Amino acid sequence: xxxxxxxxxxxxxxxxxxxxxxxxxxxxxxxxxxxxxxxxxxxxxxxxxxxxxxxxxxxxxxxxxxxxxxxxxxxxxxxxxxxxxxxxxxxxxxxxxxxxxxxxxxxxxxxxxxxxxxxxxxxxxxxxxxxxxxxxxxxxxxxxxxxxxxxxxxxxxxxxxxxxxxxxxxxxxxxxxxxxxxxxxxxxxxxxxxxxxxxxxxxxxxxxxxxxxxxxxxxxxxxxxxxxxxxxxxxxxxxxxxxxxxxxxxxxxxxxxxxxxxxxxxxxxxxxxxxxxxxxxxxxxxxxxxxxxxxxxxxxxxxxxxxxxxxxxxxxxxxxxxxxxxxxxxxxxxxxxxxxxxxxxxxxxxxxxxxxxxxxxxxxxxxxxxxxxxxxxxx
Amino acid sequence: xxxxxxxxxxxxxxxxxxxxxxxxxxxxxxxxxxxxxxxxxxxxxxxxxxxxxxxxxxxxxxxxxxxxxxxxxxxxxxxxxxxxxxxxxxxxxxxxxxxxxxxxxxxxxxxxxxxxxxxxxxxxxxxxxxxxxxxxxxxxxxxxxxxxxxxxxxxxxxxxxxxxxxxxxxxxxxxxxxxxxxxxxxxxxxxxxxxxxxxxxxxxxxxxxxxxxxxxxxxxxxxxxxxxxxxxxxxxxxxxxxxxxxxxxxxxxxxxxxxxxxxxxxxxxxxxxxxxxxxxxxxxxxxxxxxxxxxxxxxxxxxxxxxxxxxxxxxxxxxxxxxxxxxxxxxxxxxxxxxxxxxxxxxxxxxxxxxxxxxxxxxxxxxxxxxxxxxxxxxxxxxxxxxxxxxxxxxxxxxxxxxxxxxxxxxxxxxxxxxxxxxxxxxxxxxxxxxxxxxxxxxxxxxxxxxxxxxxxxxxxxxxxxxxxxxxxxxxxxxxxxxxxxxxxxxxxxxxxxxxxxxxxxxxxxx
Numbered sequence: 014x015x016x017x018x019x020x021x022x023x024x025x026x027x028x029x030x031x032x033x034x035x036x037x038x039x040x041x042x043x044x045x046x047x048x049x050x051x052x053x054x055x056x057x058x059x060x061x062x063x064x065x066x067x068x069x070x071x072x073x074x075x076x077x078x079x080x081x082x083x084x085x086x087x088x089x090x091x092x093x094x095x096x097x098x099x100x101x102x103x104x105x106x107x108x109x110x111x112x113x114x115x116x117x118x119x120x121x122x123x124x125x126x127x128x129x130x131x132x133x134x135x136x137x138x139x140x141x142x143x144x145x146x147x148x149x150x151x152x153x154x155x156x157x158x159x160x161x162x163x164x165x166x167x168x169x170x171x172x173x174x175x176x177x178x179x180x181x182x183x184x185x186x187x188x189x190x191x192x193x194x195x196x197x198x199x200x201x202x203x204x205x206x207x208x209x210x211x212x213x214x215x216x217x218x219x220x221x222x223x224x225x226x227x228x229x230x231x232x233x234x235x236x237x238x239x240x241x242x243x244x245x246x247x248x249x250x251x252x253x254x255x256x257x258x259x260x261x262x263x264x265x266x267x268x269x270x271x272x273x274x275x276x277x278x279x280x281x282x283x284x285x286x287x288x289x290x291x292x293x294x295x296x297x298x299x300x301x302x303x304x305x306x307x308x309x310x311x312x313x314x315x316x317x318x319x320x321x322x323x324x325x326x327x328x329x330x331x332x333x334x335x336x337x338x339x340x341x342x343x344x345x346x347x348x349x350x351x352x353x354x355x356x357x358x359x360x361x362x363x364x365x366x367x368x369x370x371x372x373x374x375x376x377x378x379x380x381x382x383x384x385x386x387x388x389x390x391x392x
Numbered sequence: 393x394x395x396x397x398x399x400x401x402x403x404x405x406x407x408x409x410x411x412x413x414x415x416x417x418x419x420x421x422x423x424x425x426x427x428x429x430x431x432x433x434x435x436x437x438x439x440x441x442x443x444x445x446x447x448x449x450x451x452x453x454x455x456x457x458x459x460x461x462x463x464x465x466x467x468x469x470x471x472x473x474x475x476x477x478x479x480x481x482x483x484x485x486x487x488x489x490x491x492x493x494x495x496x497x498x499x500x501x502x503x504x505x506x507x508x509x510x511x512x513x514x515x516x517x518x519x520x521x522x523x524x525x526x527x528x529x530x531x532x533x534x535x536x537x538x539x540x541x542x543x544x545x546x547x548x549x550x551x552x553x554x555x556x557x558x559x560x561x562x563x564x565x566x567x568x569x570x571x572x573x574x575x576x577x578x579x580x581x582x583x584x585x586x587x588x589x590x591x592x593x594x595x596x597x598x599x600x601x602x603x604x605x606x607x608x609x610x611x612x613x614x615x616x617x618x619x620x621x622x623x624x625x626x627x628x629x630x631x632x633x634x635x636x637x638x639x640x641x642x643x644x645x646x647x648x649x650x651x652x653x654x655x656x657x658x659x660x661x662x663x664x665x666x667x668x669x670x671x672x673x674x675x676x677x678x679x680x681x682x683x684x685x686x687x688x689x690x691x692x693x694x695x696x697x698x699x700x701x702x703x704x705x706x707x708x709x710x711x712x713x714x715x716x717x718x719x720x721x722x723x724x725x726x727x728x729x730x731x732x733x734x735x736x737x738x739x740x741x742x743x744x745x746x747x748x749x750x751x752x753x754x755x756x757x758x759x760x761x762x763x764x765x766x767x768x769x770x771x772x773x774x775x776x777x778x779x780x781x782x783x784x785x786x787x788x789x790x791x792x793x794x795x796x797x798x799x800x801x802x803x804x805x806x807x808x809x810x811x812x813x814x815x816x817x818x819x820x821x822x823x824x825x826x827x828x829x830x831x832x833x834x835x836x837x838x839x840x841x842x843x844x845x846x847x848x849x850x851x852x853x854x855x856x857x858x859x860x861x862x863x864x865x866x867x868x869x870x871x872x873x874x875x876x877x878x879x880x881x882x883x884x885x886x887x888x889x890x891x892x893x894x895x896x897x898x899x900x901x902x903x
Contacts, residue, residue, distance in 0.1 A: 070505070073502065076459075080494065084487045084491045091480030094469050094480060102470050110842065114842075121452075125853055348481045355492070359492035362492070363492065363499075367499060370502055374502070
C-alpha cells in the first residue's frame with residue numbers, strides 16, 4: 014500500500030489539526046462561558062473568577078486557530094470556501110456576531126468598572142454568546158457533512174454553480190447555488206439560505222459541540238483552582254456534562270443514519286477511531302471519579318480529538334458533501350506547496366511559543382500564577 | 393436596496409472599524425516597549441507605570457481588533473465569494489503568513505499583559521518586542537494582499553473559447569482575433585482598462601510574485617508609518633490635553649514626550665512614502681490618480697489642486713487653489729510631464745470622483761498638519777524651549793489627536809473607492825464578485841449597530857484608563873497610583889498627594 018500523502022491531503026490534515034486545537038482550547042474557552050452562565054449556589058462568584066482567570070491570558074491565542082482554518086480553506090480550497098460562504102451566509106454571520114460579543118464582553122468585563130452591576134452586564138453577554146457560538150459552529154459542521162448542498166459544475170467547468178434537486182437556485186455572478194429541497198415548500202430564499210441548516214441533524218451537531226466544549230471546560234477547570242470546593246463544583250459539572258454529551262452524541266448518530274446517510278456510512282467505517290474515543294471517555298470518567306484531574310484533562314482532550322478525527326475521517330475526501338472534495342477544489346500545486354512550507358516554518362516558531370504560554374499560565378503552580386496575574390491587572 | 397451597494401457598505405464599514413484597532417495594535421506596542429525599555433534603563437518608575445497603563449489600553453483594543461479582524465476574514469467570503477474563489481489561491485499566501493504573525497502577537501500579548509510578575513524582566517520586554525514586530529508583520533502582509541488588488545501580478549488569464557481579443561497591437565498581445573486558448577497577462581488588462589472578462593481562468597499562478605506586486609511594498613510602508621504616526625499623535629494629544637490641566641504631572645510629561653518623538657519622526661517621513669506611492673499609482677492606475685486630483689483633461693504641466701469642489705457633470709473643479717505644474721512634478725518628477733485626465737477613459741470606469749477627491753484632500757491635509765506640528769516641536773527642541781510653557785503648542789497637539797486616524801480612514805477610502813469599479817484592477821469588477829445572497833441590508837445594519845455599540849464602549853473604557861492616570865509631581869520621585877481600588881466616583885485627576893507645596897523646576901523640556 015502506498016501511504017504517501019498528496020499536498021491537498023496534507024493541507025486537509027493541517028486544517029483538521031488546527032480545528033482540533035481550536036476545539037480543545039478555543040472550545041474550552043466557550044465552555045468556560047457556559048459554566049459562567051450556569052454558575053449558581055454560594056460559590057458562583059468563585060466559579061466565575063476561576064473561569065475568568067483560566068481563559069484570560071490565552072483566549073486570544075486560542076482563537077487564532079479558527080482563523081488558520083479559514084485561511085487554509087480559502088487559499089488552498091477556494092471553491093469550497095466560496096460555496097460554503099454563500100449557502101451558509103446566515104449561520105456564519107450569526108457565528109461572527111457571537112465571536113464579536115464573546116471576545117469584546119470578556120475584555121470589557123476585565124477592564125471596565127468592578128462594580129457588581131457592570132460586571133454582571135458584561136458577564137451575562139460573555140456567557141450567553143459563549144453558549145450560542147458553539148451551537149452555530151456545530152450547525153456549520155453538520156451542514157457541510159449532511160450532503161444537502163449540491164454544487165454543480167460552473168460555467169467554465171471550474172467555478173461552482175450550486176443547484177437544488179427541485180431546480181430552485183439563485184443566480185450569482187459566476188454560477189448558481191442552491192440546496193437539496195426535501196419537498197419542503199417555501200420561497201427560493203428560504204430553500205437556499207435557511208432550510209439547509211434549520212434541520213434536526215445540523216442542530217443536533219450544534220448541541221453536541223456545545224456539550225463537548227462545556228465538558229472539556231469543566232474538566233480543565235478542575236485543574237485551574239486550588240479551592241477544593243470550587244474544584245468539586247467543576248468535577249460534578251464535568252461528570253454531568255459527560256453524560257449529557259454522551260446522550261447527545263447518541264442522538265446525532267441516530268439522526269445521521271437518516272439525515273446524512275452517506276456520511277453515516279463513512280462515519281461507521283471510521284470505527285477504530287470511535288473505539289479510541291470511547292476508551293478515552295471511560296478513562297476520563299474514571300479519573301474524574303478518582304480525582305486524578307491532570308490525567309482526566311488528558312483523557313478528555315483525547316476523547317474530543319478522536320470524536321473530531323472520526324468525523325474528519327468519515328468526511329474524507331469531502332469538504333462539502335456530496336460534490337466538493339479536497340481534490341476538485343484544490344488550488345494549484347505551487348500554492349499548495351508554499352502554504353505547506355509556511356505551515357512548517359510557522360509551526361516551528363509557533364509550537365514552542367505556545368508551549369511557553371501554556372507553561373507560564375497553565376502548567377505552573379496555581380497559586381503563584383493566580384496572584385501574579387491578579388497583580389498584573391491591578392490598576 | 394441595491395445588494396451590491398449594501399455589500400460594499402458592509403465591507404467598508406467593517407474595514408473602517410477594524411483599521412482603527414489594527415493601527416493602534418501596530419503603533420501602541422512600539423511605544424509600550426520604548427517606555428518599558430526606558431524604565432529598565434533609567435529605573436524611572438514613571439516609565440514602568442506608563443508601560444503598564446498603555447498595555448491595558450492595548451489589551452482592550454487588541455481584543456476588539458482580533459474579533460473584528462476575524463469578521464473581515466469571513467466577510468471576504470460572505471460578501472465577495474466569487475472574488476475569493478477566483479483569487480484565493482493567488483493571494484491567500486500573505487493571509488496565511490498573516491495568520492502566523494497574528495498568532496505570535498496573541499501569544500506574546502498574553503504573556504506581556506498577564507505576565508508582569510511571572511517572567512524575568514528581559515523576557516517580558518522581549519515579549520513586548522515580539523508583539524510589536526508581529527503586529528508590524530501582520531500589517532505588512534494584509535496590505536501586500538490589498539496591493540495585489542491594485543496591481544495584480546503573479547498569474548495569467550486563460551480566456552474561454554470564442555473570446556475575441558480587441559486590443560491595440562503592441563501591448564503584448566496579437567491584435568484582433570486570435571486562436572484559443574488565449575493567455576493574457578493581467579498587466580495588459582490594467583493598461584487597457586476597457587476590458588472585462590470575469591469568466592477567464594487564472595493560470596500560471598505564482599503566489600510569491602503576487603505577494604510582491606508593485607503596489608504592495610509602497611502601500612505597506614505608507615500604511616505602517618501611518619499607524620505609528622496616528623497612534624503616537626493620538627496619545628501625544630491626549631497627554632498634552634492632560635498637561636494643560638496639570639502641567640507638573642510627570643506621568644503626562646513623559647507620556648507626551650515619548651509619543652511626540654515617535655509621532656514626529658513618522659509624520660515627517662510620511663510625505664516621502666506618500667510620494668513614492670503616488671508615483672506608483674500614476675504609472676499603474678492612471679484613472680485613480682486623475683480621480684485624486686479630479687483631473688478631467690489630459691495636461692502637460694498639470695497643476696496640483698488644493699481643495700476644490702469637483703463638478704462631475706460639467707467635468708471641471710470649482711474653487712480650487714492651483715499649484716502650477718506641481719502634479720506633473722509629483723507624479724513623474726518632471727514639471728512638464730503629461731498627466732492623463734479622466735476623459736481619456738470611458739465614464740463607466742471612473743470611480744466616484746467627489747469621494748476620492750475629498751478624501752484625498754483630507755488625507756493630505758491631515759498629514760501635512762501633523763508634519764508641521766512635528767516641525768514646530770523640533771524648533772522648540774532645537775531652541776531648548778520648554779514645550780510645556782507654550783500653551784499654543786499643547787493646544788495644537790491636542791487638536792492633532794484625531795488627525796492621524798482621519799488620515800488613515802480617508803486614505804483607505806481613496807485607495808478602495810479609487811479602484812472602483814474594479815475589485816481586482818482591470819481583471820474583475822466588484823459587481824461580479826458579490827454574493828448572490830439577497831437582503832444584504834440586514835447584515836449591514838446589524839453589524840453597523842453592533843460596531844457602533846462597541847465603539848462607544850471602547851471609547852469609554854479608554855477614557856477610564858486615561859482618567860485613572862497617576863498624579864506624579866516632580867519633587868516626589870515615586871509615582872502614586874490612585875487609591876486602590878479605584879472608586880468609581882472619584883473625580884478625574886484629583887491629586888492624592890500630601891498638600892505640601894511643590895516647587896516648580898524651571899526647565900525639563902527634553903525629559
